[in-house]
Amino acid sequence: MEIISLTHPLNECPALLQNKKLAVAIGHFDGVHRGHQNVISQAVQIAKNTGALSAVMTFLPHPKEVLGQGDQYFSCLTPPVEKQALFKELGVDVMLVMKFDLEFASISPQQFVDEVLRPLQAEHVVVGFDFTFGAKGRGNPELMRTLGSPDITVDIVEPLYENGEKVSSTFIRAALEKGDIALATTLLGRPYEVEGIVVHGDARGRTIGFPTANVGLSKPYVTPCLGVFAVKAKVAGKTYFGVLNHGMKPTFNKEEIRPVLEAHLFDFHQEIYDEPISIEFHSFIRSEKRFGSVQELIEQIAEDAKQAKHFFGLA
Incomplete structure (x- = not known):
């Protein structure tokens, strides 16, 4: 699996991706839990079906850490090196690590599509149902579909539930804090x-x-x-x-x-x-x-x- 560091704006496609088409799953993916695995696996399957490269785009550091939205995000379930290993196990070809800073946080949803996804030659994007992008999280999956048309298709993965609650990194953190190791294991899938x-x-x-x-x-x-x-x-x-x-x-x-x-x-x-x-x-x-x-x-x-x-x- 190749690892490529990105900084906005992308003035050109990275050399390793030139003349390639991408099916890319986008998210922070802290934990790479079962819900994340559904998103990533769908991108991998689309890549196999279309002859594209499968990719995961994640962000470093955590957006909420940069935006000051909670001290808990100074800690993590899966550091970048562990994410890398887990992505590789899921069959991902390329890990894209986007630098997340205040400047990147201020771009519009349109800029994200035009200045990030299109330069990467992303043909297919897979996101979770609650994915947001662009300044103040104004973009959602449906808007990405609109902005990406007609050259970028967007697949939206519905949430996965366990005991009536959405599988999420927050749910896993809470389980660990309570000592419910069995539940954390179930949510992570490991x-x-x-x-x-x-x-x-x-x-x-x-x-x-x-x-x-x-x-x-x-x-x-x-x-x-x-x-x-x-x-x-x-x-x-x-x-x-x-x-x-x-x-x-x-x-x-x-x-x-x-x-x-x-x-x-x-x-x-x-x-x-x-x-x-x-x-x-x-x-x-x-x-x-x-x-x-x-x-x-x-x-x-x-x-x-x-x-x-x-x-x-x-x-």
């Missing part, structure tokens, strides 16, 4: 995953018989609620089952500090400091709590590990 580096902690875990890998996140991910989770970790070329605590370590820390992610991996005995690690969240076990003694903590961690092993069918 387990929620974060990536980082194994960093040095206070090494207390090994002193009580449960050594942990402290995860320093590599990107500003959305993180689940505080608590204990059954997880899978990919590190040093292998996958391990384990339990992860996301919290303040209240048994040891009397003052509130920044939350940490600590994973205890089953049957793992290597030194992995500074190694890349990815964590998949599979099940919520319990909320974080303070214990009256270290012995109570040890007993609870053993019970947490037992529950995680049962969830994964290991015991």
Whole structure:
């Protein structure tokens, strides 16, 4: 899959796309959840049927971040590198990354079609039913159809629902915040995953018989609620089952500090400091709590590990 960075206005078609026709799905696609996958897969199928290249156009940074419409968008479900991998899995030929700044945010819907889509030689566009474009979101899919006619066709994908609610990045964020990992997994179509580096902690875990890998996140991910989770970790070329605590370590820390992610991996005995690690969240076990003694903590961690092993069918 090719990756092309774009800046408005497009004075000419990028070299890789010259003399090519595009079927392009447009959106920010944070999460690349099942609803997003429907939009992208439709563009991929149209490309196959028409002999065009399939493309995804996304925006960096998040438009709502640039426009100051909510602090939550400084965190993400899928950083650009992970989006890239997910788009590739869906069969996309080209990832178009449009720089989103205040200048681009001020263009009209007509300019978006004439100064972005037409220079890209987009023949087919696929968007979700609630897609907006142009200054102050004045453009909608029906207007894009009108402005794109007759050379650009626009397909509008209807929403996907789960439990009566539209599948969306906001819905997934809310599920993670509540610790509803099963729902987040259903909405995404895969387990929620974060990536980082194994960093040095206070090494207390090994002193009580449960050594942990402290995860320093590599990107500003959305993180689940505080608590204990059954997880899978990919590190040093292998996958391990384990339990992860996301919290303040209240048994040891009397003052509130920044939350940490600590994973205890089953049957793992290597030194992995500074190694890349990815964590998949599979099940919520319990909320974080303070214990009256270290012995109570040890007993609870053993019970947490037992529950995680049962969830994964290991015991």
